[in-house]
Amino acid sequence: MSLHVHNITVDCADARGLATFWAGLLGWNVYYDDDPEVVVAPSFPPSVTGMLFIPVPEGKSAKNRLHLDLQPDDMTRDEAVERAVASGATVIGDHRHEDGSGWVTLADPEGNEFCIERGEAESGPRAPRAFRIGS
Incomplete structure (x- = not known):
């Protein structure tokens, strides 16, 4: 039995804004619907590991x-x-x-x-x- 990494998840304040930054940096696309979560990947459905941005109320507090x-x-x-x-x-x-x-x-x-x-x-x-x- 094996596993694969589906998404790298990032907690953030502004999911669409941060996803847009990473999509631009990586040359990937931003995918979202009415859900607050946003996916960044080269294609949809993702053929490789994507990045998932999830809004959370708390800010980053450590390295x-x-x-x-x-x-x-x-x-x-x-x-x-x-x-x-x-x-x-x-x-x-x-x-x-x-x-x-x-x-x-x-x-x-x-x-x-x-x-x-x-x-x-x-x-x-x-x-x-x-x-x-x-x-």
């Missing part, structure tokens, strides 16, 4: 325990960071190094952290790592 690491497909890391900032993100940590490695930590308009790394075009393909689970 995320889970965040997204994004890699650009058709631009550089630095171009992707500039695009994210122009869309409403805020840089909260710059971990770029002189040799070009590293990443940038940002926050979306409601303060949820995410990182933008170099994509394969900049860093080259990564060798897969094998992990052994169990004894």
Whole structure:
């Protein structure tokens, strides 16, 4: 028996507004009806893991325990960071190094952290790592 990740769920104050930010950043579409929940995915029904935005009354109060690491497909890391900032993100940590490695930590308009790394075009393909689970 196996499971798959259907959605990454984000609690937020403004589901449509935050979904619109993420859809623009990822190049995905926003899907909603009369329900307050909003889905962001490349297609509907989603063929890959989507993002689900759910309005909640309380605000964000601490650092995320889970965040997204994004890699650009058709631009550089630095171009992707500039695009994210122009869309409403805020840089909260710059971990770029002189040799070009590293990443940038940002926050979306409601303060949820995410990182933008170099994509394969900049860093080259990564060798897969094998992990052994169990004894």
